[in-house]
Amino acid sequence: MSRVKTRSRSIPAPASRLVACAAVAGAVCAGVLAAPASATATEPVVSRGVTIPAFYTPPTELPAENGALVRTEAMPLGLSIPGLDGRPMPGTATRLMYRSTDSNGEPVAVTGAYIEPSAAWKGGGPRPLVALASGTMGQGDQCAPSFALQHPLTLTGDTLSVGYEALAVYRLLAKGAAVVVTDYVGLGATDRLHTYVNRVDEAHALLDAARAARAVPGASVTAASRTGLYGYSQGGGASAAAAELQQSYAPDVPLSGTYSGAPPADLTAVMKGIDGSALAGALAWSINGFAQSDPDLRAVVDANVNAAGRAALADASTMCVGDAILGYGFTKSNKWTNSGASLGEVIARDPRAQAALDKQRIGTLEPAGPVRLATGVQDDIVPHGQARKLAVDWCGKGGNVTYDAVVLPNLGDKILTNHLAPLITDQGSAVSWLTDRLAGKPATSNCWSMPVQP
Template identity: 65%
Template sequence: MPVRSRIPAALLALAVSIAGFGVAAAPAAAAVTSRGVTIPDFYTPPAALPTANGALVRTEPLPLALSLPGINSSLPGSATRIMYRSTDSNGNPVAVTGAYLEPAADWTGPGSRPLVVLAPGTMGQGDQCSTSLALQYPLVLGANGGQTTVSIGYEILAMYQLLAKGLAVVQTDYPGLGTTDRLHPYVNRVDEGHAVLDAARAAKALPNTSITAKSVVGLYGYSQGGGAVASAAELQSSYAPDVALKATYSGAPPADLVKVTEAIDGTELVGALGWSVNGFLQTDPDLQAVADRYLSDAGQAALKDLSTMCVGDALFGYAFKRSTSWTRTGQSLADVIEAEPSLRSFIDQQFIGARKPTGVVRVATGVADNLVPHGQARTMAVDWCRLGANVVYAPILLPSVGDPLLNHFGPLLADQGTAVAWLNDRLAGWPAVTNCVTMPIQP
């Protein structure tokens, strides 16, 4: 399976910020690099981790590339890079990185300033793709030995809108995205849900912030992030009952990976299938026998290549390819899932919608989204309603533009302001009325 590589310092490393065009310093000997980008030493976990989930491992000031001087502090606020302990789906301790952002804006609602955990959308699987690194370098470029990389920190927009409301924000990078000890277990329900909840714990453990023990918590995520926060809302009662979760915004969640696999194959984002398989093989090594039976040399090479790629790289390198080109038999990955009970069982365990979430959840999905299909996201909301959850279902009525990636990305932009305002109102104490009763007549 793909592993992280350690490459000598003489290889080229370049990380460019669109604010200031900063260039990363030359790497030290044996520095960890990914596709020519040097990963800061901060992201290498120590040999031993704390015993408590959410416990801080290390912190450092994080310079925000996109900030302005203010009267009392920089705008939209100040940031701290964090590493904290979480637990993976196998029950093992794992180091996770992220960032806490202290807003310059005052909180105008009642009580203590709330905390929002932002779970990023798909960034890739290379360590250079992490969202906390993107806060410092919104545009990351790298080149090495014929490999190139480009990563854009698009989640900055949502974070800064939340900060403008006076909400404190902590974002998680998820396990293995930034941290150099493992691959990112892409769309692993438990790993991501735990990382989201433990990010809230880690933020509250930071000294000298404006959040308090009484600060309520909200979750925000779209696409991969929408699945991560949906999972976290389901897991809160059993895994993190101490996290005072009040409201969740889950946009375009990949709740049913079987249906998502079928939809993504052959689109611009087919590389995400490789990230999924890489993560599955890391989590359950017994699946390697299945992979060996089906994956061709081309398929094995694609998985290795994708393991260090960001979204931009996957778009340039694999857009519109089909997974049939990765198998010995010419079967698609969806066909392999159907044919192999052990693989199907593993993926069925990733299903989101079978457990009642804590707090009120706004599930938003574009009706024309055929990348992370609208139907399976709506089904998650229906399943939650049947469990008696407090669900606000919000279909985003945008026309299809004929391109799956744009059909998926359009609702992110169209709904973002509404989603931030909705979450802010819930954290301020304004009630939300579930619309489960009217869901049968909604698209």
């Protein structure tokens, strides 16, 4: 089985024939999606000048049960949290690798981190757990959320990553809740590309992280611990999808509440929002991930993406958010296609591709337990309208939904500010709402009082 190297990032040969074969001259393009037989925990990978610890290389064999630990190790946390007077993170971290199941039904190794809080839980019952799904970090392994907890700022001549979820983690730990953070499928773990915004992969990875947390040596959480899901942006989509799939996939996870902020529930609408924006590179991440896992979409991409697009997809596959903003900010995807149509237009006119995106739609199932869904009314990156429609869809299915429209002024078109501002301004309310659910307090749906607009 072969690997090809693109800008120091080790890409599994079949991760996308489009990416691997077109981007690297003379590359060998045969193989399978499993880790190479020679891959062991003693082989670190270098991604854009950053050495990924050997811990992140999956073994060739995985445990039989979803959520089962593959390995753990002590993990130092970043020294302090910006904006909190240099106070250290109030907890002790363990890096972990665990088994999950991907959207094709195959076993997959996922990495992450569990943080045991130093603060006592005062809400009654055993210490609760929050499974946190990070917002968009990128597609390079050096962008993994667990890596960012150890290195809040990764800055080399070739990559820029900021661990912006540290504040949410801090606030949850300060409440006395334990936190487990998933790196998602393929982000950190070096055997495949990250399947960005794949709802099934993300939901499974998040729910299996909650399962894995119970088995971490020294963890105070148990199978009886109330569990909450927390996520914003990509993480909001992951937590929303996990709430929908919990009953069928992980009924053993005692879900007490879910916070879903700015969820990308309708990827067709989201593609239009990010195309030409500061985060245009995220289009490449989504295409890379879906081309890896969905043969129909891979065929459409192979037939429609030009040489410049293939080069951009390969380049972006190793990038973090900072790199993508600097490298592809405000790029329009019509530069990447043979026809000059945008990627959204290409997908919309091909039934196979549209069907692939339709399978990613969140809102077709009733979520388990109470959900708080918040979205900024000015959000033009993950458009407000499609996120609000998710709340409406859930209400129509009988969900216990608390919908909050975050009203802020327009802070600048397509430059991320309208998307990022609610992450901060709503965070305190989100953490408080979720803490109440973990304490066993009931939530009251506002579905029937939800205004038509916003």
